[in-house]
Amino acid sequence: MEPTQQDAESYRDRLGLDGDVVRFEAGSLPVFAVGHDLVLKLFPLQYHGEVPVEVAVMEAVHGRLPVPTPRLQGVGVLDDWAYVLMSRLHGEEPAVPDVEVSAGVGEMLKALHAIEPPAVLGPGDWAAFVAGQRRGCVELQRKRGLDERWLERIPAFLDGVDLGDELPVLLHTEVMSAHLLRRSGKLSGLFDFEPAMRGAFEYEFASVGLFVTKGDARCWKALVEAYGRVPDPRRVMAYALLHVYSNMPKHMREMPEGDSFDELAVRWFGE
Incomplete structure (x- = not known):
């Protein structure tokens, strides 16, 4: 059961x-602003x-990125709810x-990827994780509603990409x-670290x-120039298929069209 306003005020x-106490509308987890300076x-x-994971990454990155991140204020359990209290x-x-946002994200990712991943992060074996994602990729995209003509192309494309x-x-x-948050023309925040992992930058x-x-x-x-490294479009395309939250039918509706995964790789992840 979701926490009520009364629950949040009690906490x-x-x-x-x-x-x-004001609940943020977006997000998969209940998140509340507490006054002007805190988030629960x-x-x-x-x-x-x-x-x-949320706590370890929040502490690892705080003060080390060109974009502000929340500062940990407390962690614990209230009734059946674990909580993380952080600065707002x-x-x-x-x-x-947006070109400026993209450049800011590239600069931010360059700094993020230079930080030693906290020990708590998984997966312990990236190659095994990728192999598992490959085994389930076609079925996952079928459940998402991807057309059969695209489903049958996935194995050959992935087999042809050396990760x-x-x-x-x-x-x-x-x-x-x-x-992300933006204020006065600059990125003013990066948050939500519980999905963090350790793995390939692509x-x-x-x-x-x-x-x-x-x-x-x-x-x-602008993104890759700020990051300082140009990723192989086909490798990025492969990870777009293998990503935990991949939804290829949705992506295809929202992104430039193409007739093959190789063509999409260039149009989506190339200059």
Whole structure:
């Protein structure tokens, strides 16, 4: 059962906090602003395991990125809800695609990927994770509603892409406008770290390409120039298929069209 407004106000009082409690509308987990300066994020019982990831990454990145991130203020359990109390960031969700936002994200990812991934992050074996994603890829996209003519092309495309051995980096995995803030023309916040992982940097670029640059070549160029490394479009396309949250029919409706995965790779993740 979702926490009510009364529940949230009770938690505020039990934590000795002050200020109005207002729930943020977006997000898969209950998140409340407490006054002007704090945010209370609640995790139901089945998601308690995500708290150590959120906390570890929040502490690892704070003060080390060119974009502000929340500062940990407290962690614990209230009734059946685990909670993370953090400082509140301010700004508005940026409109995308946007060249300046893309460049800011590229600079941010360069710094993020240079930070040692906290030990709590998985997967422990990236190659095994990728292999598991490959085994389930066609069936997942079939459930998403992908047309059969595209489904039958997935195995051959993935077989033709050498994902190799990349040094695992700290991945946010869901850098998108909904997890970014912008204020006075600059990025003013990155948040939501519980989906973080350790893995190949192109995995990050798959979601950023889908949700930030959105197939805009100028934005993609600004992103990779700020990052300082140009990823192979086919590798990024492969990770777009293998990403935990991949929804290829949705992506195809929202992104530039193409007649093959190779063509989509260039149009979505190329200059």
